[in-house]
Amino acid sequence: MAAKTHPGTVESTVPRLQLLDEQGAVHEDPKLSPYVQDIDTVELKGLYRSMALARRVDEEATSLQRQGQLVLWVPLRGQEAAQVGSAWATEPTDRLFPSYREHAVVFHRGVKPGQLLQLFRGHTAGGWDPNECNVNLYTMVLASQVPHAVGYAMGTALDRKAAEDAGEPAGEQTQAVVAYYGDGASTEGEIHESMVFAASYDAPILFFVQNNQWAISVPFSTQSRVPLATRAAGYGFEGLRVDGNDILAVLAATRYALDKIRRGEGPVMIEAETYRMGAHTTADDPTKYRQRDEEEQWGTLDPLERLEMFLRETHHVGDEYFESVANEGREMADELRTDVLGMTPPTFDEFFDKAYADPHSLVTAERAEYLDYQSGFAPQGDQDVSGSEGAHA
Template sequence: MKTVEGPEPTMESRSHAGVVESTLPKHQLLDERGAVTEDDLLSPYTQDITVDDLQHLYRSMTKARRVDEEGTSLQRQGQLVLWVPLKGQEAAQIGSTWPTRPTDRLYPSYREHAVAFERGVEPSELMRYFRGHTAGGWDPEKHNLNLYTVVLGSQAPHAVGYAMGTALDRKAAEDAGTPLETELEAVVAYFGDGASTEGEVHESMVFAASYDAPVLFFIQNNQWAISVPFATQSRVPLATRAAGYGFEGLRVDGNDILAVVAATRYALAKIRRGEGPVLIEAETYRMGAHTTADDPTKYRKREEEDQWGLLDPIERLKEHLRTAHGVADSFFETVAQENDDLARRMRADLLAMTPPEFVDRFEHVYAEPHALVAAERAEYLEYQAGFEDASDVHGTAAEGVGA
């Protein structure tokens, strides 16, 4: 197995006292030049991946990046309230979503755009959320993908609770003498290195271990929690924390699509066998800002960004497709054109959107009618009507003056 290291630590990392080097290896299957390497643990989980599969993965990764670029432009033009870039994390997101089954439930945070697209969510649905027209954007039951959460780390206990519920349902069926024929449904909880320091994440891992919940904790370690470098957040790789809870943790090169796919397949196989939770730390890099409200030039060096830019996950897979499989330039040109066409359609859809009426918000507070909400709705309508009355009065007075 080839053990790999990321770029040299930043100045902030070097100055952090007590950083401990871990003996936990970082798995890699595609090196920085797109050449295949061997890994004793993960290589067996890629044997059935075809050129068509690799081309699909490339399409998915480049689609996510093109939508991301368009999202940033739309926000800068005042068409979105906010945008959360994902550039650089495409391999981590696509590589962990593609091996899941449609029946597996995924719990994202707020940067998992590539996860959403791979699950069938339309880019326009996502844009509606960031335009402020909806509190959700898509049907969670249709895609088995929970809605985004902006409360840091709160998706982890949601995911573990759901996973515990599915496991307890299965046990109840077995106890009743009617065991389910299907394998365990897997649940994936996505969060970043910053959220890993939240109490909800710690508590979630305690419960997951105690109840052998069928959940995969997938951490995208993109090196920065807004402006706080990873070395300030943890003195060890996050994957090593899993041992403290009593389950397995893996470190993978998060810019290596094959390694992420293989690690996810390995973890899901364990989970479906009823062996409890698994943690994967995908070590990647947030190439853009934390959000469009952020300026990363205030806290990190251009040299660091350039160094990580050489490890671009899309360029790595592109080089592999060219050199190992002889994929012609025409394929990449076609994909680029498809992505540009998608971005244009998405922009047109967004500009044609009409905002919902505020009064409609009262219909979505509870599933059933509620007396208090009804009273507040009536109060709001009365308040609005007052402005209309004032307009009528001023209009009449103005007409009198003109006469």
């Protein structure tokens, strides 16, 4: 489904790429098809499983937030193909910089759902060690992760050149960086500045934007008069538009882009056109700004349903497999709920340990001041209320 356009919209010269259409049939594309020739039935089933489990975790997390067990949740429903397809194309050594909705991406990298939900329960500002899985922590500040990603990419390129100049082994493969962000973040100044630096220094980075059509309550037609991929040419690098609900197109486009990046041809941008089926966050009410018919039309383009049709009709995958994935999802959701309800919140004084990597005299003094202040209060439940009762007598 095409997004609504502004009357002043300029016709894009960047084609929208697709391999797996809305009816679950595959079409050849000279640019993308070579990059998915190795994707057999086993791989396709794995892609479906990753999308389905991510959606089940998303549903459970939404329920937990509605029941007061999470402070907030950011739903991903509808964007599973964009996330899973792009993540599968990366190498474990590539560094990924998510925003706050890339749950399927971090799960693919080995982050446990319970680790992620510690953040949304308010028990931590992180949840995992970025160096263990090569995926950075979430950021709640819109677009702030993208300059960090470009700086990291520039640093890896400089390190590699320094090693080569010194005659030292630099590794067989260039480490690529992927920066994830949304159409709303694309209007932030940080994105422009990041692309300028990335282009100027041929940074090995992929800008991966999930255009889910809505920046909270602002439609994409208000945000831009051209597809976002069109903007890449202005910085001097290639931009691709893909059907973000087509997991084969996303996987192929990401592989194509990463190949270019590893060859030293500079940055690439991918715009995955998809749709946020639910709310922006659980603090949002999309019925205030979206029409039901729009949601229903995009609902017919569900990425899971599309891949399921392809698996059933072309690869003859039967009910048994889909039922097993559904059962696995239910078990995972039950484990996640048990995990979340069993989480122990940190005490406030523990946060003093997180201010700096090493002990700091100022933080030590502030902790002592805080603990001294707290010691002035009687333990809860031990207050002597006899005086107040006497006063009222």
